[in-house]
Amino acid sequence: MRTQVAIIGAGPSGLLLGQLLSLAGIDNMILEQKSKDYVLSRIRAGVVEQGAVKLLEEARAAERLHREGLVHDGTEIAFQGRRRRIDFKALTGKVVTVYGQTEITRDLMDAREAIGAETVYEAADVALFDLKSDRPRVSWREGGETHELQCDYVAGCDGFHGVSRRSIPESEIAAFERVYPFGWLGVLVEKPPVSHELIYVNHDRGFALCSMRSTSRSRYYLQCRLDEHIDDWPDDKFWEELVRRLDPAAASALQTGASIEKSIAPLRSFVAEPMRYGNLFLAGDAAHIVPPTGAKGLNLAASDVHYLSHALIEKYKNGSAKDLDLYAAKALARVWKAERFSWWMTQMLHRFPESSGFDQRMQAAELDYLFSSEAAQTALAENYVGLPY
Ligand SMILES: Cc1cc2nc3c(=O)[nH]c(=O)nc-3n(C[C@H](O)[C@H](O)[C@H](O)COP(=O)(O)OP(=O)(O)OC[C@H]3O[C@@H](n4cnc5c(N)ncnc54)[C@H](O)[C@@H]3O)c2cc1C
Numbered sequence: 001m002r003t004q005v006a007i008i009g010a011g012p013s014g015l016l017l018g019q020l021l022s023l024a025g026i027d028n029m030i031l032e033q034k035s036k037d038y039v040l041s042r043i044r045a046g047v048v049e050q051g052a053v054k055l056l057e058e059a060r061a062a063e064r065l066h067r068e069g070l071v072h073d074g075t076e077i078a079f080q081g082r083r084r085r086i087d088f089k090a091l092t093g094k095v096v097t098v099y100g101q102t103e104i105t106r107d108l109m110d111a112r113e114a115i116g117a118e119t120v121y122e123a124a125d126v127a128l129f130d131l132k133s134d135r136p137r138v139s140w141r142e143g144g145e146t147h148e149l150q151c152d153y154v155a156g157c158d159g160f161h162g163v164s165r166r167s168i169p170e171s172e173i174a175a176f177e178r179v180y181p182f183g184w185l186g187v188l189v190e191k192p193p194v195s196h197e198l199i200y201v202n203h204d205r206g207f208a209l210c211s212m213r214s215t216s217r218s219r220y221y222l223q224c225r226l227d228e229h230i231d232d233w234p235d236d237k238f239w240e241e242l243v244r245r246l247d248p249a250a251a252s253a254l255q256t257g258a259s260i261e262k263s264i265a266p267l268r269s270f271v272a273e274p275m276r277y278g279n280l281f282l283a284g285d286a287a288h289i290v291p292p293t294g295a296k297g298l299n300l301a302a303s304d305v306h307y308l309s310h311a312l313i314e315k316y317k318n319g320s321a322k323d324l325d326l327y328a329a330k331a332l333a334r335v336w337k338a339e340r341f342s343w344w345m346t347q348m349l350h351r352f353p354e355s356s357g358f359d360q361r362m363q364a365a366e367l368d369y370l371f372s373s374e375a376a377q378t379a380l381a382e383n384y385v386g387l388p389y
Contacts, residue, residue, distance in 0.1 A: 003029040005312060006138045006151040008126055009158030010039055010119055012101060013284030013301035015108035017155055019059040020309040022117045026316050029149060031123040031140055033158075036109065039121075043188055043261050045101040046213055047072075047198070047295035049386030050094050052302035056104065061111040068214065069099035070196075075384070077349075077367070078201040081247050084371045085197075091378045094385040098198075100213040101298055128154055128167040132278035152279065155308065157301075159285040160270070168277040180267035180291060180346060181353050182206070185224040187238055188261040193218045194246075194254045200293075200349055202367065203245040207293075207350045210250065218255075223350055230262045238262075267291035269343050271335060274328040275304070281327060283308050288335050293349060294342035299386055304331045306389050334387060341383040 005021055007014045010032035021028045032039065048056075048069070056062035073089040089095055112119060123140040130136050131154065138149045156164025165173070184207075193212035201208040206223035213219055220242055224233070239256040246254065270289040275282040284301030307330050311323035348366050352359065370376045 001029075001147065002150045003027045004151060004316065005029075005153045005155055006031065006136070006149050007155045007157055008128075008138070008164050009156070009162055009284075009286070010036075010105075010109070010121070011157060011159055011284065011301070012104055012108070012298055013286075013305050014155070014157035015105060015112060016055060016059055016061075016302060017157060017283065017305045017309055018117060018119075019061060019108055019111055019115075020055070020305065021312060022112070022115055023058075023060065024309075024313045024316070026312060028117065029151075030112075030117075030119040031126050031138065031149075032119060032121050033123055033126060034121065036121050040102060040106055040109075043100070043102060043186070043219075043263070045292070045295065045298035046098055046211060046219060047299075048097045048099055048104070049299045049302070050096070051306070051386050051389050052299050053097055055302050055306055056107070059108065059111060061104075061107040064103065064107055065097065065099045068103070069097040070212070070215065071095050071097055072197050074381075075197050076195065076199045077370070078199055078203075078247050078250070079364075079367045079371075083199065083247055083250070086377050086381055086384070088381045088385050091374070091381040092385050096295075096385055098212060104298070126158075126163050128164065128280065131167065131280045134279065136279050153312065154280045156280055156282040156286045157284055160289050162286050164280060164282055164286050165272055167280065172277055174273050176271045176273070178269040178343070180269075180350070181226065182223050182350060183226050183228070183264045183266045184209075184221045184292065185228070185230070185233055185238070185264050186219060186221045186262065187235070187259045188213070189218050189220070189257045189259055190216065191218050191255040191257045192216055194250050199246075199250060200345075201245050202349045202363070204351070205241070205245055208242055208245040210246070224264060226266060228264065230264055233262065235259050235262075265292070267293075267346065269339055271332070271339060273332060275331055276328045281308055281324075283331075287331075288339065290339055290342035291346045292342075293345040294338065294384065296338040296342050300335055300338050303334050303386075303389050307331045334389065337383070337387055
């Protein structure tokens with residue numbers, strides 16, 4: 001078998017890249033280790049930057065997002081019982097759209113099926129070969145048989161635990177990492193959100209976030225210890241703890257119910273450099289992870305795909321590899337700024353077990369400055385709505 005670009009992983013980055021390449025007439029094949037239903041059942045990101053919306057429009061997969069997505073002009077931050085609003089639209093002229101990653105994935109899968117591009121689900125033991133040659137190969141097992149695909153380029157879009165980054169010799173890649181000493185316990189509930197915008201909460205008992213996926217489906221998070229398990233958190237205990245961390249107005253508006261999904265996600269900052277090895281290009285979580293506090297994971301996957309799809313299209317249409325050579329540097333420049341923002345938001349809003357009285361006063365001063373300075377609010381807003389590509 002032969003294709004121009006072999007894409008590993010059918011998450012948002014792989015599907016979006018595949019769609020943009022197919023629409024530009026570039027042959028590609030996606031290999032995904034899980035089943036389609038499994039990929040669609042993962043509950044993850046929900047805040048989409050304008051740049052990512054534009055890319056989904058280019059991919060002809062934004063129709064339902066425009067119909068069902070919720071446009072948010074701002075967000076609120078609660079500290080010491082008071083809430084302050086950061087008005088994105090007034091400060092930057094830009095907004096974000098709340099639309100679940102699951103729905104984006106479904107729309108991209110439907111768009112891919114509509115144009116007849118190929119995806120192999122349940123591709124086991126994917127392995128990459130000859131990445132430094134101009135004829136890289138990918139093999140996988142499916143239905144008891146081993147298959148092999150020849151290609152010009154491999155796009156490693158297979159997330160943090162994927163095979164692509166691990167196929168790069170250790171001497172050719174450097175990893176930079178910070179693991180945070182807490183996780184996010186998330187609950188999805190079929191109830192209207194407590195507020196029409198997200199509320200980020202810095203509380204003595206730990207961080208909380210009131211988010212949503214639609215006008216009838218809410219997503220709430222609590223900072224929890226890393227050694228905790230979801231069985232330690234029956235629904236009643238979750239709601240009691242959330243109410244303790246909210247201000248009185250939010251607590252009384254909260255509609256609780258039976259959780260339809262509950263999970264604990266560890267928080268990590270991670271970047272692998274460079275995002276290229278020979279003719280293998282890494283994109284999305286395969287190359288970097290951010291703590292979800294800045295809502296940047298999915299959006300960074302989209303900006304990587306923007307740079308990579310343009311570079312591949314330039315190579316196939318005009319024969320120039322210049323943009324492919326610049327891909328890693330361009331993508332990483334944006335990645336590190338999003339890493340900085342996500343780290344800063346995490347630092348400002350969570351309780352760190354080791355933090356001293358000095359650290360807590362620094363955090364209070366940071367929030368006080370943010371609430372009192374339009375310049376500081378503009379800096380937050382500019383990063384939250386997404387830096388330009
Ligand atoms: C639990 C959780 C909660 C999150 N919450 C948020 C949030 O609230 N806000 C936010 O902005 N971001 C969030 N993120 C991050 C966001 O979901 C990711 O940044 C985004 O999914 C990245 O997309 P991706 O396509 O690069 O990677 P992924 O979505 O991880 O997709 C990679 C795909 O590759 C497949 N794959 C893996 N290994 C192989 C292999 N060996 N062979 C073939 N296929 C393989 C996987 O099955 C998967 O389908 C969350 C992430 C997690 C894990």
